[in-house]
Amino acid sequence: MDFKPSPERQILFDTLKKYFENEYSLSDRNIAAHSDLGYSKKAWEAMRDLGILESLIDPELDGFGGTALDISTVFEALGRGLVVEPFLEVGILAADVLSRGNDAQKSLVKKILENECLPILAHSETDTEYSKSFVETKLSVEADGSYKISGTKRMIKHASEATHFLVTCRNTGDASSEEGISIACIPTDREGIKIDSFATIDGGRVSDLTFTNVSISSEELVGELGMSYSIVSHAIDTGILAICSEALGIMERIKELTLEYLKTRKQFGVPIGKFQAIQHRMAQLLVEIEQARSSVINATIYFDDETEREKTISAAKFSIGKIGTLVAEESIQLHGGMGMTWEYDLGHYAKRLVLIDHEFGDEDFHLQKYISL
């Protein structure tokens, strides 16, 4: 038995960790994260040069990674840095979908690595419906055999600068049916697309996208007509693994910040970490964070096992949702007033950690899913 990452992955993790500590200042990050773009192009380019995207992508598509362990390692590091740039959206969600497409679509993955395109998956539709198969956006077949899509996608992150949208849509079946789902890969300048963007609490921009009779050709479908649920499903499961790992990195960083604070902040003449009421809360957090890490390790181990993947992913997302909120709330409490300020790092980590529970299904959703599997 051995739970250590391979030496290569350890080096990758350490390199990224060091880079974020030295080069990715949190105050700069916060300015960019809450700007009109929602991230820093300069930071994005600099981090691309480190090979982060390549480490998320299979060697067949010019990457040098892409396994569950690679993804988990990289996203834990990204979490520590509170990186807001679109690695999840582009490097995981879009790349995973495109890697199952035709040759032209696969070549878009290579173009991602060459910084020539920025494709974004446009999937979620209602705010509270987390099911992976929930799609109402309509795909209609025209008389000449071409297609049109109409519908609304909600809360799509980093969409405003996208070059392509990967739009899920359906031509048959009920709103939650796995049958009848297609994916269209279209340039974002196509007629009939409206983008409404919003600022977010945790950084980055989100958009609601409206598609009105947008024309697409059959070559623009990723996978076969009506048969693309498994592609979406795999991409989202990969996304869950990634943000659960991101959450772990955030929790570790929060643990460090909080411990440092408990050792330096003095009241009644002693560091507040000397008080047992504080020690026990902190010890409980440590216990919970270890359990969270175990849940992610479990999901990583079973990620390529078709029969176990969804169950272990749901167990991990449930654990991360429950424990993440606890860690965020407790760490703010342990910081007292300092935890409430914009200036101090902690609050920004806490916000992202809590909001991760709102992505790809929250703890209640995944507990129900776990029970149903």
Next chain:
Amino acid sequence: MDLNFTKEQENFQIEVRSFLKENLEPQVVEKVKNGIPITKEDSERWHQKLNEKGWLAGTWPKQYGGQEWDVVEKFIFEEECGSAGAPRIVPFGVGMLAPVLMKFGSQEQRDYWLPRMLTGEDWWCQGYSEPGSGSDLASLKTSAVRDGDYYIVNGQKTWTTFAQHANMIFCLVRTSNEGKPQEGISFILIDMNSPGIEVRPIITLDGSHEVNEIFFSDVKVPVQNLVGEENKGWTYAKYLLTHERTGNANVAVSKRKIQKLKKLADDAKKNEQPLSNDPMFASRLAQIEINLQNLEITNLRTLASVENGEAPGAESSIIKILGSEIEQDIDNLTRKSLGKRAFVNEPDALSTGYNGAEVFPKAAAYASGKYFNHRKKSIYAGSNEIQKNIISKLMLNL
């Protein structure tokens, strides 16, 4: 990352499994699986079978009759025993005193006491806690005063598990009041049949008799029963406690109990549906199951780090907290799942000689009793609050 057992470890697992299948007595397994206490004789017969195989003290060195199991082999053995419903090995002799004697005892003490643990000639109990010294163990007052070739022991021990069965007790006693409380403690072995010892049962809230009070009045103990040096007992005691706190994950036992709980919930009805379909129940059960799955990995991570030579520190405290709480959660939900049948308390229902009405389901015989009895799990072996103190000190450096 590699989670697999080696070929040798897999073979060992198969060997343990088949040994258990051939040697466990079905009526004892049924008691264990229904959470009903087993008798002293049940334990002794099982110890004897294990000893014949050389597995009663598998972690001991070969020269003393052990197998020199490493942490993974110990884990495999315990997990297989847990899932098969084997009685737990009574730990006080082979698991707790023995490591202390091997590290700090004289050669003479090792040669005399260790074989007797294996044959069952001695049944040991642990004299640590006192009425005024629980979590603050170092404040203990039971005194041992040197008088020629003897120590004269006076005082009181409490919460002594199975003192009613024991013929020997290892005790922490005060031999000095100088300096810090920790610096005046000695570790001594006392014959329970000595004049001046009185054992009084403490009946716990579930009505069972596991623990006792022991009173010592001018008890004469030969000086050769002192372990190690006088006033160094605290070091030995702490060494023992780290052994006591390992192996507290109980993953296999908890898994087995969850399977049993699921079966109970399939058979019980709520709103004219199986209880297992009830969303509230299913949610409680799934949360325990996920927490246990996470603990299984947390425990394996700890084992792997021990196997790779990284010393176990406060990790065993993490495991102790989680293992005890999860088992308590299962006992709690088992009690709930029985509905009104949870009022029943007939712990003898599976014992020979029981002639009352048959309890159905059998798990109800002692489900509430077990639930209350297992509140002890977050209290004993260093309460979970003490474990948090240890985590704060050793892992968080607070």
